[in-house]
Amino acid sequence: MKPRLLFAVSLMFALAIPAHAREPVDPLLQAASKALDHYQQLAPGIHCEDATTKDLREACKISLDDLKGRVQEANAEIARYRRLPDPQAVDLFDTYQVFRLVMDGVDRLNFSPDFYGAHNRQLFAEAYNTFVKITGWFGGVVRETIEDAGKCSEHRD
Numbered sequence: 001m002k003p004r005l006l007f008a009v010s011l012m013f014a015l016a017i018p019a020h021a022r023e024p025v026d027p028l029l030q031a032a033s034k035a036l037d038h039y040q041q042l043a044p045g046i047h048c049e050d051a052t053t054k055d056l057r058e059a060c061k062i063s064l065d066d067l068k069g070r071v072q073e074a075n076a077e078i079a080r081y082r083r084l085p086d087p088q089a090v091d092l093f094d095t096y097q098v099f100r101l102v103m104d105g106v107d108r109l110n111f112s113p114d115f116y117g118a119h120n121r122q123l124f125a126e127a128y129n130t131f132v133k134i135t136g137w138f139g140g141v142v143r144e145t146i147e148d149a150g151k152c153s154e155h156r157d
Contacts, residue, residue: 024141025092028134029078032099035134036071036078039106042123043068046109050117060109060116067105074098089142089149096142103135 048060
């Protein structure tokens with residue numbers, strides 16, 4: 001194969017992998033933002049006072065305050081990622097980590113929903129179902145992006 005053709009094919013391959021890896025990121029970030037917005041709509045409807053014990057009411061309030069901060073942090077991290085001129089796999093991983101913290105908080109609330117009343121149980125389940133889907137998708141995209149970045153660096157060497 002001629003050197004020019006080999007270079008052109010190599011360059012095209014190197015550029016195609018990041019473009020392919022980037023493709024699912026935008027819809028993913030949109031879905032993650034929608035999930036965060038959806039949680040913010042659900043959160044005011046959660047009534048910690050419906051919990052069966054004083055300790056659970058306090059834990060619920062603390063969890064909601066913590067989640068509020070995590071949701072704001074995740075929104076800020078997604079916005080930061082979108083502003084990056086040339087995001088790397090590590091940037092996407094950092095965004096995933098912050099989003100994952102929201103999922104962890106929602107998961108903690110959903111741990112024993114029966115103790116928080118029927119009204120809250122429904123809201124916890126809805127929040128959990130929204131975040132578990134996006135978190136799984138996010139993890140898969142991060143994994144593919146890291147794998148693709150590794151392939152790109154192997155081909156450049």
